[in-house]
Amino acid sequence: MSALAAIPTTHDEDWRYADAAxxxxxTPDKLANxxxxxxxxxxxxxxxxxxxxxxxxxxxxxxxxxxxxxAEMFVVNNxxxxxxxxxxxxxxxxxxxxFGGVTIGGGDATxxxxxxxxxxxxxxxxxxxxxxxHWGQAIGNFLGRIExxxxxxxxxAEQNFRAILLEKGASANTKPELEIFxxxxxxxxxxxxxxxxxxxxxxxxxxxLPPEVARKLLVQAFVADAFTAMGEDGESARLLDTALATLxxxxx
Amino acid sequence: MLKIENLHATVADKPILKGLSLTIKAGQIHxxxxxxxxxxxxxxxxxxxxxxxxxxxxxxxxxxxxxxxLDPHERAAAGLFLGFQxxxxxxxxxxxxxxxxxxxxxxxxxxxxxxxxxxxLKLAKEKAGLLRMDMEMLKRNVNVGFSGGEKKRAExxxxxxxDPKLAILDETDSGLDIDALRIVGDGINAIMRKPDKAxxxxxxxxxxxxxxxxxxxxxxxxxxxVKSGGPELALELERExxxxxxx
Numbered sequence: 001m002s003a004l005a006a007i008p009t010t011h012d013e014d015w016r017y018a019d020a021a022x023x024x025x026x027t028p029d030k031l032a033n034x035x036x037x038x039x040x041x042x043x044x045x046x047x048x049x050x051x052x053x054x055x056x057x058x059x060x061x062x063x064x065x066x067x068x069x070x071a072e073m074f075v076v077n078n079x080x081x082x083x084x085x086x087x088x089x090x091x092x093x094x095x096x097x098x099f100g101g102v103t104i105g106g107g108d109a110t111x112x113x114x115x116x117x118x119x120x121x122x123x124x125x126x127x128x129x130x131x132x133x134h135w136g137q138a139i140g141n142f143l144g145r146i147e148x149x150x151x152x153x154x155x156x157a158e159q160n161f162r163a164i165l166l167e168k169g170a171s172a173n174t175k176p177e178l179e180i181f182x183x184x185x186x187x188x189x190x191x192x193x194x195x196x197x198x199x200x201x202x203x204x205x206x207x208x209l210p211p212e213v214a215r216k217l218l219v220q221a222f223v224a225d226a227f228t229a230m231g232e233d234g235e236s237a238r239l240l241d242t243a244l245a246t247l248x249x250x251x252x
Numbered sequence: 253m254l255k256i257e258n259l260h261a262t263v264a265d266k267p268i269l270k271g272l273s274l275t276i277k278a279g280q281i282h283x284x285x286x287x288x289x290x291x292x293x294x295x296x297x298x299x300x301x302x303x304x305x306x307x308x309x310x311x312x313x314x315x316x317x318x319x320x321x322l323d324p325h326e327r328a329a330a331g332l333f334l335g336f337q338x339x340x341x342x343x344x345x346x347x348x349x350x351x352x353x354x355x356x357x358x359x360x361x362x363x364x365x366x367x368x369x370x371x372x373l374k375l376a377k378e379k380a381g382l383l384r385m386d387m388e389m390l391k392r393n394v395n396v397g398f399s400g401g402e403k404k405r406a407e408x409x410x411x412x413x414x415d416p417k418l419a420i421l422d423e424t425d426s427g428l429d430i431d432a433l434r435i436v437g438d439g440i441n442a443i444m445r446k447p448d449k450a451x452x453x454x455x456x457x458x459x460x461x462x463x464x465x466x467x468x469x470x471x472x473x474x475x476x477x478v479k480s481g482g483p484e485l486a487l488e489l490e491r492e493x494x495x496x497x498x499x
Contacts, residue, residue: 198303203340206300207350207410208328208358217353221344 007031017141017173019082019110022056034060039069041092046072048235050242052079052111059085065095067121072098074227076239077111078246086114091124099128100226102239104219104246106136106170112143117157119148119185125156131223132163133243134170135250145177148185155185163193164222166215166250219247253278253418253450254319259310260475261298268294270475271310276418276450283453283461285486286472287494292454293337295472296422300334301327315417328354329361331417333410335424339403342394347406350394351376351413358414379412383439400427408439419444420452425460437463458490473498 007026008015015023039045043066051059057079065071069092077083089097103111111134117126132140142161163172176189196218204214223243230236254276261269268291276282286292298305299312301324312319319327328334342350355375356366367375380387383405395403404424411419421440428436441464444451453464461469461483469485470477471494478498479485489497 197340197342199340200342202300202302202324203336203342204350204354205324206302206328206334206336207354207414208325208361209354210325210357210361213353213357214325217345217350218342221342224344 013175014114014143016175017110017112017139017143018084019056022082025056026058030058031060033058034062037061037063037071039063039065039071039095041066042068044070044072046074046230048239049073049075049085050239051075051077051085052081052083052105054080056082057084060088061086062088063090063097065089065091065097065124067092068094070096070098072229074100074230074236074239075102075113076243077101077103077113078105078243079109079111080105080107081109083109083111084114085112088116088118089126090118090120091126093121094123095121096124097126097128098229099126099130100229101128101130101142102132102223102226102243103130103140103142104133104223104243106134106138106167106250108137110139110141112139112141114141114143115159116145117147119146119152119155119157121149122152122182123154124152126158127229128159129226129229130159130161131226132161132172133166133219133223133247134163134172135166137169139170140172141174142191143175143177144189145179146187146189148178148180148182148187150181152182153184155182155187157186158188160189160225161191162222162225164196164219165193166196216244216247220244253280253315254452255311255313256299257311257313259295259298259312260308261294262306262308263294263304265306267308268475269298272472272476274470274477276452278417278450279447280467281445281451281453281464282468282470283455283466283486284470284472284477285455285489285494290472291475292472293422296334296337296420296454299327299332299420300324325357326361328414328416329358333414333416333419335404335407335411335419335421337423337426339395339398339407341396341398343396345394347390347392347394348373348376351390351410354410355413376409376413379409379443382412382442383409384435385409401429401432404428404436405432405439408436408443412439412443415443417448418450418452420454422454423456424453425455425457433459434463436460440464458486461486471498 227236471479
């Protein structure tokens with residue numbers, strides 16, 4: 001095996017919707033830069049992140065969730081350049097992984113979440129909710145793989161991706177992958193890509209809400225799903241505000 | 253208050269309104285009745301400014317302004333309220349948040365001071381009480397999980413809070429049982445029967461008019477007002493049917 005990790009291209013399944021021009025600038029050290037997190041048996045750890053800037057960003061995180069432990073991750077990805085958050089999770093017996101992610105923005109940036117959740121042992125559960133709001137020429141992606149090992153009975157895994165495109169020219173891609181080797185499991189995935197509800201928009205206008213206010217309310221309702229699992233605390237409000245502030249930059 | 257002259261409108265290039273004229277004065281309640289497909293709902297959407305409803309000819313003056321030149325949210329701020337035949341569900345947005353934003357957006361557009369949270373809740377509570385609606389329902393998402401009758405009562409609570417000059421109520425009576433019909437009728441009277449306000453009721457049936465007595469009744473057929481009269485016209489329509497009266 002070569003000492004250098006191969007630089008991925010868009011021919012690699014896990015990178016198929018990535019920004020090819022940015023991939024060409026990646027170096028092995030950036031690719032090898034995995035942050036690792038170990039969560040001890042029975043413990044709960046929550047990570048909240050706001051990622052993205054004017055420069056491309058790659059965030060790679062590997063989480064080992066021990067027996068009966070719980071990993072929670074909530075992310076707003078609103079970079080102005082290619083921004084990728086990649087999460088690999090291994091769930092031990094009865095462990096849980098909760099993921100709430102929002103990609104939001106305009107310009108011509110690609111913003112993506114890539115998750116691989118390994119239900120390695122029985123009775124683990126996982127729930128992933130991703131919401132994507134884009135305009136301009138921007139692209140929002142979600143690639144989610146769920147692996148259920150042969151003896152990981154009673155696995156309960158779900159992922160749900162929904163995207164709205166506020167303008168023609170924006171796009172969204174999703175690639176759910178389920179690899180199930182056990183037989184007593186529940187795995188659900190759903191995906192939908194659409195536009196803001198025009199009926200709701202007119203209803204709001206008919207009550208006096210200017211388009212930008214109506215849009216903000218509708219987008220707020222849409223992305224809030226990703227943070228519902230946080231409960232009503234200051235942290236979820238902060239993430240929601242951060243995501244909605246991005247919308248304020250849109251000249252629609 | 254409202255003057256519609258020779259209004260022509262199309263939906264998806266199909267002519268629906270074909271020269272409709274109508275004048276409503278302050279203090280009046282008018283009812284428009286007519287068979288399915290006559291253009292009743294189209295009239296309400298054209299006045300509300302719904303995208304896809306194209307005015308091809310004619311004019312509408314509301315309170316001295318060219319209504320058709322205003323965007324839908326500006327029409328609302330100018331004092332026009334459109335009661336929907338099918339109120340829209342908005343998951344994730346509570347009635348309280350929606351209506352507070354709506355009331356304050358209208359106030360802002362009119363250059364008035366915005367309502368504080370406390371003042372808004374007081375107002376909402378009063379208007380909900382008028383329609384016998386529990387405040388708990390207003391904390392729920394807009395129209396989500398509401399029955400047909402609850403949606404119509406919620407529309408009237410919205411009307412009470414927004415306090416328009418002119419309400420166009422599109423089949424507000426549909427989906428209401430007898431008790432709810434009385435509550436909604438009483439609500440319309442309490443909120444809108446005032447010398448400086450007016451109502452245009454769009455309805456299929458006479459029954460709402462038992463509670464909200466119209467000053468003028470119009471029959472709409474094939475995109476035009478074909479007959480106007482007093483409240484007795486509604487009774488005649490109910491008794492003899494549209495075909496007999498219009499012929």
